[in-house]
Amino acid sequence: xxxxxxxxxxxxxxxxxxxxxxxxxxxxxxxxxxxxxxxxxxxxxxxxxxxxxxxxxxxxxxxxxxxxxxxxxxxxxxxxxxxxxxxxxxxxxxxxxxxxxxxxxxxxxxxxxxxxxxxxxxxxxxxxxxxxxxxxxxxxxxxxxxxxxxxxxxxxxxxxxxxxxxxxxxxxxxxxxxxxxxxxxxxxxxxxxxxxxxxxxxxxxxxxxxxxxxxxxxxxxxxxxxxxxxxxxxxxxxxxxxxxxxxxxxxxxxxxxxxxxxxxxxxxxxxxxxxxxxxxxxxxxxxxxxxxxxxxxxxxxxxxxxxxxxxxxxxxxxxxxxxxxxxxxxxxxxxxxxxxxxxxxxxxxxxxxxxxxxxxxxxxxxxxxxxxxxxxxxxxxxxxxxxxxxxxxxxxxxxxxxxxxxxxxxxxxxxxxxx
Amino acid sequence: xxxxxxxxxxxxxxxxxxxxxxxxxxxxxxxxxxxxxxxxxxxxxxxxxxxxxxxxxxxxxxxxxxxxxxxxxxxxxxxxxxxxxxxxxxxxxxxxxxxxxxxxxxxxxxxxxxxxxxxxxxxxxxxxxxxxxxxxxxxxxxxxxxxxxxxxxxxxxxxxxxxxxxxxxxxxxxxxxxxxxxxxxxxxxxxxxxxxxxxxxxxxxxxxxxxxxxxxxxxxxxxxxxxxxxxxxxxxxxxxxxxxxxxxxxxxxxxxxxxxxxxxxxxxxxxxxxxxxxxxxxxxxxxxxxxxxxxxxxxxxxxxxxxxxxxxxxxxxxxxxxxxxxxxxxxxxxxxxxxxxxxxxxxxxxxxxxxxxxxxxxxxxxxxxxxxxxxxxxxxxxxxxxxxxxxxxxxxxxxxxxxxxxxxxxxxxxxxxxxxxxxxxxxxxxxxxxxxxxxxxxxxxxxxxxxxxxxxxxxxxxxxxxxxxxxxxxxxxxxxxxxxxxxxxxxxxxxxx
Numbered sequence: 008x009x010x011x012x013x014x015x016x017x018x019x020x021x022x023x024x025x026x027x028x029x030x031x032x033x034x035x036x037x038x039x040x041x042x043x044x045x046x047x048x049x050x051x052x053x054x055x056x057x058x059x060x061x062x063x064x065x066x067x068x069x070x071x072x073x074x075x076x077x078x079x080x081x082x083x084x085x086x087x088x089x090x091x092x093x094x095x096x097x098x099x100x101x102x103x104x105x106x107x108x109x110x111x112x113x114x115x116x117x118x119x120x121x122x123x124x125x126x127x128x129x130x131x132x133x134x135x136x137x138x139x140x141x142x143x144x145x146x147x148x149x150x151x152x153x154x155x156x157x158x159x160x161x162x163x164x165x166x167x168x169x170x171x172x173x174x175x176x177x178x179x180x181x182x183x184x185x186x187x188x189x190x191x192x193x194x195x196x197x198x199x200x201x202x203x204x205x206x207x208x209x210x211x212x213x214x215x216x217x218x219x220x221x222x223x224x225x226x227x228x229x230x231x232x233x234x235x236x237x238x239x240x241x242x243x244x245x246x247x248x249x250x251x252x253x254x255x256x257x258x259x260x261x262x263x264x265x266x267x268x269x270x271x272x273x274x275x276x277x278x279x280x281x282x283x284x285x286x287x288x289x290x291x292x293x294x295x296x297x298x299x300x301x302x303x304x305x306x307x308x309x310x311x312x313x314x315x316x317x318x319x320x321x322x323x324x325x326x327x328x329x330x331x332x333x334x335x336x337x338x339x340x341x342x343x344x345x346x347x348x349x350x351x352x353x354x355x356x357x358x359x360x361x362x363x364x365x366x367x368x369x370x371x372x373x374x375x376x377x378x379x380x381x382x383x384x385x386x387x388x389x390x391x392x393x394x395x396x397x398x399x400x401x402x403x404x405x406x407x408x409x410x411x412x413x414x415x416x417x418x419x420x421x422x423x424x425x426x
Numbered sequence: 427x428x429x430x431x432x433x434x435x436x437x438x439x440x441x442x443x444x445x446x447x448x449x450x451x452x453x454x455x456x457x458x459x460x461x462x463x464x465x466x467x468x469x470x471x472x473x474x475x476x477x478x479x480x481x482x483x484x485x486x487x488x489x490x491x492x493x494x495x496x497x498x499x500x501x502x503x504x505x506x507x508x509x510x511x512x513x514x515x516x517x518x519x520x521x522x523x524x525x526x527x528x529x530x531x532x533x534x535x536x537x538x539x540x541x542x543x544x545x546x547x548x549x550x551x552x553x554x555x556x557x558x559x560x561x562x563x564x565x566x567x568x569x570x571x572x573x574x575x576x577x578x579x580x581x582x583x584x585x586x587x588x589x590x591x592x593x594x595x596x597x598x599x600x601x602x603x604x605x606x607x608x609x610x611x612x613x614x615x616x617x618x619x620x621x622x623x624x625x626x627x628x629x630x631x632x633x634x635x636x637x638x639x640x641x642x643x644x645x646x647x648x649x650x651x652x653x654x655x656x657x658x659x660x661x662x663x664x665x666x667x668x669x670x671x672x673x674x675x676x677x678x679x680x681x682x683x684x685x686x687x688x689x690x691x692x693x694x695x696x697x698x699x700x701x702x703x704x705x706x707x708x709x710x711x712x713x714x715x716x717x718x719x720x721x722x723x724x725x726x727x728x729x730x731x732x733x734x735x736x737x738x739x740x741x742x743x744x745x746x747x748x749x750x751x752x753x754x755x756x757x758x759x760x761x762x763x764x765x766x767x768x769x770x771x772x773x774x775x776x777x778x779x780x781x782x783x784x785x786x787x788x789x790x791x792x793x794x795x796x797x798x799x800x801x802x803x804x805x806x807x808x809x810x811x812x813x814x815x816x817x818x819x820x821x822x823x824x825x826x827x828x829x830x831x832x833x834x835x836x837x838x839x840x841x842x843x844x845x846x847x848x849x850x851x852x853x854x855x856x857x858x859x860x861x862x863x864x865x866x867x868x869x870x871x872x873x874x875x876x877x878x879x880x881x882x883x884x885x886x887x888x889x890x891x892x893x894x895x896x897x898x899x900x901x902x903x904x905x906x907x908x909x910x911x912x913x914x915x916x917x918x919x920x921x922x923x
Contacts, residue, residue, distance in 0.1 A: 009447050010465045010520065011440060014473065015527055021476040022496040028588070029493030058501070066494055069891035070596050071858050077883030078823035082847040084750060085741020086818040086834050093831040097822070120497035121504065 030126060036061040037122070041130040042414070057127045060117040132282055132421075153242040162239025171238040179236055183229045191222040251289040252373075253335050254280060255327055255344035258309065261298040261318040263351050268380045271407055272347035273310050275378055278417050279345050287341065293330060297323035303330065320352045320388060321359040328367040341373045350379045350386025357391040364392075369399045376420050377404040429719040436530035436728070443525070446535045447542075453714045454543040458787060459707065461546040462561060463520040466538065474514070474526050475499050481690070482514040484522060485568045487575040487682070489591050513541040513704075517549030519561040532728045535721075539711040544704025551795045552699070554692035564689060571682045578675050590676055593895035594662065594683035599857055601662030601684035602691045624674035657861035657876060661896075662687075664862045670871065671901035680899070695798045695853055702756015703794050706764075709733060709757070739815065750815075750847075758811050759802070763790055766808065773809055777840075804848035809840045819846040824882075855880055863907070872903040877917075879910045884917070893921035 030037060040059045089095075122130070158168055198215050205212050256276045258269070283290050294309035295301055298316050301323040327344065335342060352360070369375065379389055385406070395402050405416045432445050443466065454461070469477070479496035480486035515523050523541040525534050549555050579587045594601075658664045665672075666680040693700070712729055715721045721729075739754035740747045766774045767786035775782045781789045793806060818834040819842065833839035833846070849855060863876040873896065877885060885908065896904045901923065908917035 009444060009451070010463075011443060012465060012467045013440075014467045014469045017469075017473070021473070022479050022493060024488040025479065025490065025493030026496055027493070028488060028490040028584075029497060032490045032588075067888075068491055068592070068595055069888040069895070070599060071860055071889070071892055072886045073856075073858055073883040074886040076824050077879075077881045078821060078825070079881055079883065080819055080821045080832060080846050080849070082750070082817050082819045082843055082850055083742040083747075084739050084815040084817055085743065085747075086816040089818050089831045089834055091831055091833050091836075091839060094828040095820075095831065097827070097829050118494075118498065120501045 030122075033061055033066065034130075036065055038130055041122075041127065057122050058119060059122050060119040063116055063118040066118045128281065128285060132285060152245055154245045156241045156243040158238045159241045160235065160238060162241070166239040166242075168238045168240050172232070172236050175236040175238060176232040179233065180229050180231070184226050187222050187225045191219065191226070194219050194222065251291070251339070252283055252287040252341040252343060253291045253293060254283055255293050255295060255330075255342070256309065257295045257297070257323050257327065257344065257346040257348075259298070259318055259320070259348040259351070260296045260309075260312065260314045261351065262315040263318070263349050264380075268347075268349055269310060271380050271410060271413060272378070274410070274413050275347060275407070275417065276345055278413065279343070279376070282417075282421065283343065293327075295323050295326055295330075297326075301326040317353060318348075318351050319356050320348065321356050321363055324360055324363040324368060328363065331368070331371055337371050342371055343374050344368075344372060345376045345378070347378050347380060348388065349381045350388050352386065352388045354387060357387045360388065361391040361395055364395050364402075365398060369395070369402060372399075372401055375399075375402045377402075378416065379404070379406045380408075381406070382408045431722045431725075432720050433531055434722060436532060436724075438529070438531040438534050442531055443534055443538075446531070447538055449715055449720055450535065450539050450543060450711055453711050454539075454547075454707070457707075457710070457714075458791065459543055459547040460550055461521065461543060462518075462550055464538075464542040464546065465520040465522045466542065467522060467524050468527055469524050470527055471503070474524065475503060477514050477524060482516045483568055483686075484516075484518075484565065485572050487568075487572045487591075489595075490588065491595065513537050513545070515541040515545045516564070517545075517555055517559060517561045518564050521546040521549065521561075530728065532721075532725050533732065535712065535715075535725075536708055536729060536732060540704045540708035543711065544707040545700060547707070548696075548700050548703045548794060551791070552692070552696060553796055554695060554798055558692050559689050567685065571686065574678060574682065578679065582675065587679070589898065590679050591683065593898045594680055596892050596895035597662050597665075597899070598683060598687045600860060601660060601680075601687045603660050603663070603688065604854075624678065652864040653866045654862060654864075657863050659859075659861045660684075661860070661862055661875070665899045668865070669900050672899070692798075695800070695851075697752040698756040698759070698799045698851065699794065699797065699802050700756070701752045702758075702760045705733075705737060705753050705757040706760035706790075709761075741816070755811075755815070758814060759806055759808075760790060760793075762808050762811050763793060763806060765810075777808060778806075799851035800848050800853075803851060804844055807844045807847060809835075812840055812843055817843050817847070819843055858883070858885055860906070870903065872905055873900045875904065875906045877906060877908045879908055879916070882910070884908065885919075889919055890921065893919060897921045897923055 037059055040061055041057065044057055044059070158171060194215060198212070198219065201209075201212050201215060207213075258264070258272050260269075264272075280290065280292065292306075294304050294306055296304050296309050296312070296314075297318075297320065298314045299319045299322065303326065304312070323346075331337075331342065364375075377392055379385065389404070389406075392402075392404050396404060403420050405420060407413060407416050432449065433442050447464070447466065451464075475496060477484075478499050479492045486492060513523065515521065521542060523537060523546075525537055529537070549561060555561075575587060575591075654664070662680055662684040666677050666684065669677075669680075672680070712721065712726075716726050737751070737754045737757045739751045763781070764786040766778055766782055767784050767789050770778075770782035793802065797805060812835045816835050818839075819832045820829050821832045822829045833842040835843065859878040859880060860875055861878070862873070864874040865871065875896070885906075889906070893904050893906060903923050904921045906919040907915045908919075910916045
């Protein structure tokens with residue numbers, strides 16, 4: 008009579024469809040909430056789910072019900088000092104009405120729920136795409152993996168396919184033995200006949216016995232297995248798309264970059280990193296900071312060390328180029344770079360930068376983004392970089408003046424471009 | 427008795443669940459509980475939240491509102507602000523009860539007693555459930571509904587189906603027959619008849635609207651001719667049968683929402699009784715196991731803690747107060763009926779001459795079978811329970827600047843409080859009384875609804891939103907007239923197509 012069913016493995020996402028429908032229906036409100044979250048919160052902890060609240064009135068489902076007017080009688084528990092006929096000031100917010108307010112959902116102004124990390128990032132990066140992504144995937148088919156592809160007659164012993172080899176051997180033995188077997192049967196039949204008329208010692212019988220013996224030897228002489236019976240499992244190499252990327256973060260840490268500018272740069276880098284994680288399984292991040300000379304540093308130093316002095320941007324570009332040559336062959340890596348600077352540079356260095364970029368760096372890049380963090384007019388580096396932008400499709404540059412500009416600028420850099 | 431306890435630790439296993447179930451079933455049948463066969467399902471907390479979102483329906487059609495329910499429950503659960511109720515059960519045959527894997531053995535036993543025997547026996551015997559719902563075909567029907575709606579989504583697009591469901595949900599509470607028994611639901615019949623129905627319904631609708639213009643003139647001159655001739659309270663039913671422009675599949679969706687609303691209607695009318703009954707029986711059954719030595723002291727202490735939490739009634743000034751707790755009131759009333767039968771006082775003999783001193787189990791079964799919350803309270807709320815809860819009634823009249831205490835838990839107030847509380851559980855007066863009044867007399871196919879006012883209560887301002895949904899279903903203008911208790915029209919809301 009009793010039936011116990013274990014449903015725990017049945018999958019918990021019975022509500023997944025409903026959840027998707029809910030999110031789809033309120034996508035514009037959610038998008039706004041997500042955008043607000045990005046502007047107000049630290050970008051460093053964006054890589055997780057997000058609590059989102061949208062106006063409750065938007066999500067309410069209307070139905071016929073009574074309003075506040077009229078009169079009604081309610082019974083409540085817990086009387087202490089009231090006597091029949093007492094008159095009491097009407098409590099504010101209608102708390103004397105029991106649970107009506109909460110039932111209707113009017114009690115709360117905000118409908119609060121959590122987006123998963125995946126949903127959050129999807130809203131976050133909606134309408135964005137990595138430039139040149141298609142090209143990359145086609146170009147990057149260098150790594151291979153082995154896949155099965157039938158059988159061959161040559162190979163190494165460890166790949167021998169026993170079943171097929173023995174089947175071949177059996178077939179060959181049957182085929183080669185067939186004529187002998189036929190003669191043997193014939194001869195044995197003859198022998199039977201002869202024995203009716205002759206003795207064992209008669210020469211005809213002796214001859215025939217010898218013949219039979221020879222046939223038997225021939226049959227036994229067919230090899231059990233031969234080299235051309237052998238079959239080997241065949242494996243061939245198939246190209247496998249690589250999904251790894253390296254992201255270069257280049258930042259000016261000279262005296263002119265204050266903590267505020269660095270903060271803006273950091274947020275930009277984080278956004279780019281998050282964005283890349285959507286596409287690539289494995290991402291390596293290289294931090295290059297520079298003032299008059301450039302160093303590859305760890306993240307902590309990159310964002311928080313204080314340096315003074317002038318700026319030679321080309322030092323960083325040279326270092327980056329060297330690192331690419333040494334460690335990141337483009338056959339295996341998708342290379343992205345983001346450079347943040349206040350635009351200050353030694354005058355004659357900006358020309359050098361442009362030259363290094365167009366000759367040694369841009370040919371290897373998936374995408375190179377330059378952001379200039381300044382509220383003043385454009386600096387000399389900007390003007391040099393404009394020429395790069397004309398030459399290379401995968402180079403883009405934008406200016407960021409304040410924290411709130413980051414996301415719009417980021418969107419602008421990566422927005423889907425019509426082909 | 428010198429029985430050995432079934433288990434000593436709080437861990438559960440499948441064997442233990444079977445053992446406990448066997449004992450609970452035995453004790454329950456000794457008490458005369460008549461139930462559908464039981465199916466216990468072990469689920470995870472996340473699956474429980476799933477089950478919540480679909481009001482316990484094991485299979486449900488998909489709609490964003492269930493998703494909304496899900497995400498808000500999930501957020502609250504993750505914040506730790508919501509414990510999961512330990513039971514969700516609907517009246518199906520077999521009766522499916524969910525056991526959460528996180529629960530201790532005690533909780534599993536409690537849920538088995540509460541849901542699989544308490545609620546289950548209520549579903550099988552209460553007159554509302556036996557009259558209005560079919561436990562043996564509901565799962566099939568839900569499956570039919572889910573597949574049908576999924577098919578519609580494929581054929582007509584998710585957006586159209588969603589819009590249709592939104593509108594039907596807005597009228598969900600007005601899609602029930604209060605006085606007529608609905609026909610049986612069955613998957614096979616549904617499938618067989620659905621096709622015929624589509625054609626038949628469409629032809630019926632055409633019949634109604636075939637009035638040629640010349641005739642219409644005559645009709646509009648003749649103002650006392652209305653259709654429907656009598657006002658109809660089941661608005662969704664009226665729309666399903668008569669809305670001029672609905673496609674057959676849209677009518678079927680109206681029907682599905684209506685049928686499911688009808689199915690849950692008894693649930694809404696028997697909250698106090700149903701929970702009270704189930705709570706009374708889990709308390710009684712587990713105490714019986716304890717008396718027989720089948721459960722340990724530790725089990726009972728853990729059990730009593732859960733039980734007292736569930737039956738806690740915060741008083742009105744408590745910040746956690748949100749109305750009367752149906753578990754608390756129901757349990758108190760059920761327990762009190764037993765007390766009145768077993769140890770009646772003079773007061774009880776005066777108030778309940780029929781049941782004082784009678785067989786408690788028979789009386790309790792009688793009460794369970796033949797009442798709904800409203801009538802149950804007006805029949806069985808005793809002065810003792812009123813005193814224990816310190817009940818008092820408040821009249822809130824918007825014409826007065828102050829609210830008034832109309833009665834308290836004293837000799838002169840018992841009868842008054844009983845009636846006031848009974849009225850509070852009367853769905854008919856809690857929901858506005860709105861009926862389909864007329865569709866043809868004006869000659870413009872506009873649908874006229876009538877709201878009969880009660881206690882001068884007006885409709886909430888969300889009415890305009892609701893009317894938009896009615897317009898979407900009806901396909902022409904919709905008018906809603908509020909008629910006051912004196913019989914004259916005081917408000918007219920209109921929503922143009």
